[in-house]
Amino acid sequence: MSGHGDAQPMTARKSGPLRGVAEVPGDKSISHRALIFGAMAVGETRVTGLLEGQDVLDTAKAMRAFGAEVTRHGLGEWSVHGVGVGGFREPADVIDCGNSGTGVRLIMGTMATSPITATFTGDASLRKRPMGRVTDPLSLFGARAYGRQGGRLPMTVVGAADPVPVRYALPVASAQVKSAVLLAGLNAPGQTVVIEKEPTRDHSERMLLGFGAALTVETTAEGNVITLTGRPELRAQTVAVPRDPSSAAFPTCAALIVEGSDITVPGVSQNLTRNGLYLTLVEMGAQIEFMNPREEGGEPVADLRVKFSPDLKGIEVPEERAPSMIDEYPILSVVAAFAEGKTVMRGVKELRVKESDRIDAMARGLEACGVRVEEDEDTLIVHGLGAGGVPGGATAKTHLDHRIAMSFLVCGMAAKKDVSVDDASPILTSFPIFEGLMTGLGATLARG
Numbered sequence: 001m002s003g004h005g006d007a008q009p010m011t012a013r014k015s016g017p018l019r020g021v022a023e024v025p026g027d028k029s030i031s032h033r034a035l036i037f038g039a040m041a042v043g044e045t046r047v048t049g050l051l052e053g054q055d056v057l058d059t060a061k062a063m064r065a066f067g068a069e070v071t072r073h074g075l076g077e078w079s080v081h082g083v084g085v086g087g088f089r090e091p092a093d094v095i096d097c098g099n100s101g102t103g104v105r106l107i108m109g110t111m112a113t114s115p116i117t118a119t120f121t122g123d124a125s126l127r128k129r130p131m132g133r134v135t136d137p138l139s140l141f142g143a144r145a146y147g148r149q150g151g152r153l154p155m156t157v158v159g160a161a162d163p164v165p166v167r168y169a170l171p172v173a174s175a176q177v178k179s180a181v182l183l184a185g186l187n188a189p190g191q192t193v194v195i196e197k198e199p200t201r202d203h204s205e206r207m208l209l210g211f212g213a214a215l216t217v218e219t220t221a222e223g224n225v226i227t228l229t230g231r232p233e234l235r236a237q238t239v240a241v242p243r244d245p246s247s248a249a250f251p252t253c254a255a256l257i258v259e260g261s262d263i264t265v266p267g268v269s270q271n272l273t274r275n276g277l278y279l280t281l282v283e284m285g286a287q288i289e290f291m292n293p294r295e296e297g298g299e300p301v302a303d304l305r306v307k308f309s310p311d312l313k314g315i316e317v318p319e320e321r322a323p324s325m326i327d328e329y330p331i332l333s334v335v336a337a338f339a340e341g342k343t344v345m346r347g348v349k350e351l352r353v354k355e356s357d358r359i360d361a362m363a364r365g366l367e368a369c370g371v372r373v374e375e376d377e378d379t380l381i382v383h384g385l386g387a388g389g390v391p392g393g394a395t396a397k398t399h400l401d402h403r404i405a406m407s408f409l410v411c412g413m414a415a416k417k418d419v420s421v422d423d424a425s426p427i428l429t430s431f432p433i434f435e436g437l438m439t440g441l442g443a444t445l446a447r448g
């Protein structure tokens with residue numbers, strides 16, 4: 001939806017203390033996978049807590065186009081009647097994945113080892129993002145891809161009629177590429193092996209096991225070696241989607257920088273492949289209590305009690321932590337602006353190929369808010385101004401990027417003067433209740 005409708009400007013005012021319970025919606029990564037794995041299984045998969053953000057709705061529509069029966073029963077309650085591994089039919093029209101990198105890359109992987117052809121497109125943001133990182137390994141299975149210059153959408157993928165299994169070492173730390181290869185491997189006879197030097201989010205591995213695939217993960221000197229046996233019969237599952245730690249980051253970080261705040265954020269994932277932001281915030285001096293650790297939807301979670309933290313200190317974020325907090329750098333750079341001293345984020349060049357060039361978008365927006373920033377291709381450094389020290393009084397450009405929009409609105413809740421964003425509509429891709437949830441906690445947000 002984002003990129004097709006009208007821009008929706010929004011302004012955040014310096015806000016009163018945030019109080020209450022921030023119940024964020026379901027995890028976006030797990031929601032995409034619940035629909036895709038459900039579509040590849042035999043029988044009816046029931047899903048609760050599905051994120052009804054536009055990215056996931058676009059994946060639901062795509063699964064229908066490939067032949068699965070996808071039904072909504074109520075808020076977050078969905079069912080998928082799968083077609084079984086290798087059962088995808090050829091879609092009758094172009095598959096539009098909207099704003100979603102995860103959606104398009106995982107679906108390309110899923111169809112690449114079936115004898116069908118599909119053409120993919122997306123919004124103006126997705127059409128700029130690189131697809132060669134998935135079509136390169138998919139060509140090893142025997143698939144072919146024809147896209148625009150630089151491996152951009154629109155792109156047609158001709159699935160392999162006679163796929164062969166693949167052994168592939170990821171050249172970039174990417175769960176999307178890893179998952180695309182594993183999904184393609186499902187319909188290749190024999191063993192497909194993916195090697196990742198740095199661990200990335202492991203939802204595909206956990207869920208494939210849950211759906212009954214034969215998959216092993218071995219930790220070696222080369223990194224994680226993931227071996228999948230092709231042509232399993234996936235069995236329909238009941239999936240309870242846990243809350244999204246990447247969405248939880250926004251109320252959490254807002255509470256840290258808005259004076260007097262004290263909120264609870266329930267059910268935040270403590271999965272080591274997702275919790276890098278929370279480790280980093282604690283190292284900066286954030287007052288976060290991790291309460292009631294338990295399992296929810298197959299993920300370790302805890303309830304977070306988060307209080308205004310006036311003594312945050314800038315730190316050097318360990319580079320190897322990047323994959324476990326890759327989507328959280330924009331909001332971390334806002335928190336860094338309210339800390340004393342500089343926060344150094346290295347090894348973050350992947351941010352340049354997300355929904356926007358996030359290093360550039362954050363640097364320009366923070367500068368407009370009166371914060372000093374340094375950057376190079378792979379680094380972002382924010383010079384903090386301490387609690388309450390950010391001048392604000394600017395409009396940030398969001399470039400069709402939900403995380404940039406939410407980050408600057410959080411900035412405006414604690415800055416001296418209002419902060420606006422030129423377009424808040426992309427927030428609907430991942431966190432459709434952001435506005436209501438934040439105002440419910442006491443934030444002042446105004447349309448326009």
Ligand SMILES: O=C(O)C1=C[C@@H](OP(=O)(O)O)[C@@H](O)[C@H](O)C1
Nearest residue numbers: 029102173174175176177326327
């Ligand atoms: O696999 C996934 O669900 C995701 C992987 C990450 O992308 P990369 O794999 O490109 O790093 C992340 O940024 C994205 O929001 C979701």
Ligand SMILES: C=C(OP(=O)(O)O)C(=O)O
Nearest residue numbers: 099100101102103327354
């Ligand atoms: C990068 C993101 O998503 P995607 O790659 O799925 O568009 C994100 O949600 O921050």
